Amino acid sequence: MNRAEDPHDRTRPDSTGRYERSDIPVRAVLWFGVGVLAAAVIIHLGLDFLLGRFSSESAARKASPWQWVPANAPREVVVPAPFELDQRRELRASEDRLLGSYGWTDVEAGTVHIPIDRAMDLLVERGVSAPLPRSKKK
Secondary structure: OOHHHOOOOOOOOOOOOOOOOOOOOHHHHHHHHHHHHHHHHHHHHHHHHHHHHHHHHHHHHHHOOOOOOOOOOOOOOOOOOHHHHHHHHHHHHHHHHHHOOOEEEEOOOOEEEOOHHHHHHHHHHHOOOOOOOOOOOO
């Protein structure tokens, strides 16, 4: 059958020279438009709510005593007071003495501490194994 003779061919004009206009479901297109408009309104209201929430958190952050500083901002060097330096030096010296000496950690449980250098040597000699279960204090 020739295309010009096909009565179901919707691409050929009718007797008035116009094309058929009933192919598009107008009601469905209108409902789709209403749905898109409703979604846009809901999204707009949701974003407005979030923006208000974030700006209130930002205002609260600005009112806090802690100041936010960007990561790449130049930093102010804070030099501790001389007495703090002396206390830190004493603390470091006492820690170094403890870490470099033998002594009891808990006499009743029979736990001792040894210098770090000796502990590393023992680990190299014996190998690293699963940790021993901790003793429960009474």
